[in-house]
Structure formats: C-alpha cells, structure tokens
Amino acid sequence: MWLGLMIGNSRLHWGLFVGEGLCCAWDTSYLSADVVRQLAGCRTVEDLRSVINYTRSFPAPLPKGGWGVEMCDNYKENWDENLQSLISPLPLVLASVVPSETAVWQSYLNVRIATLNNVPLSGLYPTLGIDRALALWGAGQVWGFPMLVIDAGTALTFTGADCNDNLVGGAILPGLGLQFATLAGKTGQLPSVDLPEQLPRRYAVNTQEAMQSGVIYTLLAGIKDFVAAWWQDFPESNVAITGGDRTLLINYLQSQFPKIANSLIVEPNLIFLGMRSLTLH
Numbered sequence: 045m046w047l048g049l050m051i052g053n054s055r056l057h058w059g060l061f062v063g064e065g066l067c068c069a070w071d072t073s074y075l076s077a078d079v080v081r082q083l084a085g086c087r088t089v090e091d092l093r094s095v096i097n098y099t100r101s102f103p104a105p106l107p108k109g110g111w112g113v114e115m116c117d118n119y120k121e122n123w124d125e126n127l128q129s130l131i132s133p134l135p136l137v138l139a140s141v142v143p144s145e146t147a148v149w150q151s152y153l154n155v156r157i158a159t160l161n162n163v164p165l166s167g168l169y170p171t172l173g174i175d176r177a178l179a180l181w182g183a184g185q186v187w188g189f190p191m192l193v194i195d196a197g198t199a200l201t202f203t204g205a206d207c208n209d210n211l212v213g214g215a216i217l218p219g220l221g222l223q224f225a226t227l228a229g230k231t232g233q234l235p236s237v238d239l240p241e242q243l244p245r246r247y248a249v250n251t252q253e254a255m256q257s258g259v260i261y262t263l264l265a266g267i268k269d270f271v272a273a274w275w276q277d278f279p280e281s282n283v284a285i286t287g288g289d290r291t292l293l294i295n296y297l298q299s300q301f302p303k304i305a306n307s308l309i310v311e312p313n314l315i316f317l318g319m320r321s322l323t324l325h
C-alpha cells in the first residue's frame with residue numbers, strides 16, 4: 045500500500061494505492077508540519093483517517109468502473125488485514141508544483157519525489173509542470189496517444205502528446221477561480237463572484253453576471269479553439285479533461301458546444317493514473 049500526493053496550487057490531492065490499483069482519492073487543504081509528523085506515525089487506515097482532515101468521505105472507493113477496481117475489491121476483502129498492516133510511515137510518492145509546500149514533506153521519512161525524469165514521455169522541457177506530465181501520461185496510458193489533456197485547476201492548461209508519446213506542447217492560462225479572483229482583487233469596484241452552476245446569459249445587465257459572462261464565454265471559446273486546432277493536427281486524438289473545475293466547465297460546454305462536451309473524456313484522477321505506473325515506489 046502507498047499514498048500518492050499531488051501538491052497543486054490550491055490544495056492537496058491524495059490517492060491511496062495497492063500496487064498499481066487506485067483504491068480511493070480525495071482532496072484536502074495544505075497540511076502543517078505537525079500534521080505531516082502525525083501522518084508519518086500512522087499505523088492503520090483508521091489513523092490515517094483521523095490525521096488527515098479530509099474534505100470527502102474517506103476511504104471512498106472509486107465508482108464502479110473506476111481505476112484498479114480489481115485491486116480495490118481484493119483490497120476490500122482484506123480490509124481488516126490491511127488496517128493492521130500499514131507500513132509505517134506509509135510509502136509516499138509526492139509530486140508538486142508548489143516548492144514551498146514540498147518543503148513541508150522533507151521530514152517524512154518514506155517519501156519519493158516524482159520528477160519529469162520518471163515520466164516516460166519524450167520531448168519534455170525542463171520546467172514543464174509535473175502535474176501536466178503525469179496527467180498526460182496517465183490519460184495516454186489508458187486511452188492511448190495522441191492525447192490532449194485539459195486541466196481545469198488553479199491554472200487551466202492544455203498539454204498534448206503525439207502518437208510517439210512525444211510532447212507536442214500546450215498552453216497555460218488563469219483558471220476560472222483565478223480569473224474571478226484577479227478581477228475582484230485588482231480592481232476598485234468589482235465584487236467577489238461565485239462560479240454559477242449553469243451557463244449564464246451572454247448579455248448581462250448587472251456586474252456579477254457581466255463578470256461571469258465575460259470570463260466563461262471567453263474561456264469556452266478558447267477551449268473550443270484549442271480543441272478544434274488539436275483535432276486538425278490529430279483528428280483521431282482523444283481529449284481528456286480533469287481538475288477541480290472540470291464538472292462546471294463540462295456543464296457550460298454542454299450548453300454552448302455540446303459536440304465538444306460529449307466527446308471529452310472526463311476523469312478526475314488523471315494525475316494518479318499517471319503516478320501509478322511510474323517505477324519509483
């Protein structure tokens with residue numbers, strides 16, 4: 045058993061694995077050095093449960109048809125045994141795009157840091173985000189290359205590889221939350237605005253809806269353009285979407301560009317699908 049941890053710019057993403065089987069995944073906020081020490085002392089899954097201030101129920105097995113289901117079933121059968129048999133500290137594979145948060149984990153004794161060198165894609169440039177490389181590798185492993193990954197996280201990224209598992213490249217822009225936060229934070233009169241569940245009307249007659257319209261319609265047009273351009277070059281390619289805003293974005297896309305929405309693979313755990321097949325744990 046081992047833990048996968050992806051440190052993103054908004055929060056921590058966790059996966060609990062048995063071998064290459066992903067048993068459950070959840071998110072938390074950043075943890076203090078003190079909690080990291082407690083985590084290292086966990087001897088059972090129950091300990092883990094009490095130490096990590098999880099935001100979703102844990103352990104929440106992945107939905108049927110999820111990843112490593114065979115492993116999970118096997119794991120559930122032996123649940124009691126597994127509760128007793130945690131190696132302590134539990135092996136941790138850590139990937140991070142936030143160096144200041146990585147430092148907090150240096151005290152954890154059983155940690156391996158995943159780097160670009162561990163990702164079997166070619167043509168990676170040295171400063172590429174490890175989250176982007178892992179998500180692309182994970183998606184390509186499951187659905188094949190060529191592949192384009194859209195990660196709707198703090199930043200929104202496009203990352204694509206061709207049929208030779210070679211990075212073609214991609215793009216980075218502010219994610220949905222960041223766009224709204226920037227508007228509210230860097231102007232004198234614009235308010236904080238929540239992301240609407242549904243696509244707002246395009247022509248707004250109040251400030252909040254005008255901000256929602258501007259950010260969302262422009263982002264949707266951008267996504268459409270990137271995906272269309274990718275399909276021109278790689279007509280047979282799958283396109284996968286992940287990240288904390290994926291569900292909202294799919295809802296909006298469904299209203300505005302249903303063809304694109306229906307052709308996207310929506311998968312919250314792309315990074316862990318990439319992490320599970322690295323040969324470092």
Ligand SMILES: Nc1ncnc2c1ncn2[C@@H]1O[C@H](COP(=O)(O)OP(=O)(O)O)[C@@H](O)[C@H]1O
Pocket residue numbers: 051052053054055056099196197198199219220221222239286287288289
């Ligand atoms: N509980 C939450 N905490 C933070 N962001 C959340 C949460 N639930 C949904 N989100 C959305 O997820 C986005 C961040 O995506 P995520 O993939 O978690 O980021 P990162 O990987 O960069 O840490 C935010 O823009 C926000 O709109």
Ligand SMILES: CC(C)(COP(=O)(O)O)[C@@H](O)C(=O)NCCC(=O)O
Pocket residue numbers: 051052053054141171172173174175176195197198199200201216
């Ligand atoms: C682009 C990112 C900020 C995305 O981070 P996230 O929104 O997932 O937290 C991260 O992948 C990163 O810091 N990348 C380094 C630059 C690059 O990928 O070219």
Ligand SMILES: [K+]
Pocket residue numbers: 052175195196197198199287
């Ligand atoms: K991300």
